[in-house]
Amino acid sequence: MSAGGWAPRRTLSLVERNARIFRRSLTAVLASLVEPTMYLLSVGFGVGALVGRVAGVEVRYAAYVAPAILATAAMNAAFNQTSFAVFSRMRNERSYDAIVPTPLSVADIALGEVISAVFWGLFAAVGFVLVMALLGLIVSPGVLLAIPGALLVGFAFAAGGLAVTTYLRDWSDFQLIQLVMLPMFLFATTFYPVSVYPGWLRPLVELLPLYQSIQLLREPSLGVFNWGVLAAAGYLMLFGALALALATRRLTRQLLA
Template sequence: MTTLTSTRPPVPAATPSRTLAMIERNFMIYRRSLTPLLSAMVEPVLYLVSIGIGVGMLIGDVAGVHVRYPAWVAPAILATTAMNTAFNQTSFGVFSRIRAERTYEAILPTPVSVTDIACAEVASAVINAVLTSIGFVVVMAVAGLVTSPAVLLAIPASILVGFAFAAGGLAVTTFLRDFADFQYIQLVMLPMYLFATTFYPLSTYPAPLRPVIEVLPLYQSIQLIREPALGAAGWSQLLSVAYLAAFGVAAMWIAVRRMTRIMLS
């Protein structure tokens, strides 16, 4: 009697020591050049200066909030900084190591597992997201855009935002076939950046569209950082925490299984 067995490779468990070794490997490479970290700061600062401060001179205070427009926009740009830093590292960076550089093919014969690799890539991306977030908070302080000491909560918040988008980037990367497919990612990321209340309040949207905006992960990220930064932290932030944690865990689950199938099958 023939027994049917699954050909799907098993998903290995993560080992903390091996994951830490992979993180150390990543940062040994990063320390050779600060260019990627510094470049991640350039774009958000340009948006802050051009739109936050430039357009803010024409707008004045944000209606219903009584906060200067640059101070209102800055926390949202901070959230997008954490998002972009984490997402870019686990999307383009990991795709290059899978398809072009074949880095993981040289690593997998060692005791390091696919899960170790996935966890290390996400953790490395989160660390970089936190570093760029700290840098942007410093920029906000120098520019006089800090309105509440609670802006310091943006640092731990950036850990969660970084985790959600790093895991999301890793999951998306496993579905890409070649570098040309990255243009489809931009078709999602750029509109989300523009419309997730980064530059104008949710109240500007027609009522039927507001629930659509509220389910965007970047909207939840902005809410998690903007409210404390403006001194308006409340229980509503717990919803954003739960949303981003669930989003990150689900994306991580997909990423590990897809990477295992791609690299071990």
């Protein structure tokens, strides 16, 4: 049985369902801002006081890390929705058992979950930009470009999360996900420029989707514009599209056995 193709109205009906559930958990939106805000305060300001000026960076350290933490906030918010939440719907709530017998196709379900997660990432991004503003870390109106940027970041990680979820056997496999997400968070130039790494290591770091996400958001937020931003956008689009295709294919096999 095929994935069944997309129909916008059917896809949106799933987004509507998720929106109704989100609406009841607004504290969860706030919660998704706690961790990035804490990192911004303790590393951005706390460690920032120890760091002083960073070579090759014009602004103070907290303003430099803020857009990168913004990228991780959008990433985590979107990723958690298509990993934790979707896995819980597959295993615990068995929501899809009720949805599959409706006219929705598996492609509708996959895209609907990704779109919902992108919104989630967008909320986190908007919330975090407000936090940045409160802390006086907006250095350029270019930060407004970070909002559409966060949509792309959300898309890449929502689709990636959904693809990963189709490979999970049980809840303990989430530890393995942490083993990928944590080093990516630590090494994707969130806290320091890529020039810290020896030359041979840089291409590896640059392959990380979070590195590309930070590229996409950081320079525009700091009021710097170059063509690298477009390359990052292209990378994230491609990454998300491939992940979504993979996720849809695998979900079809799992839901329509």
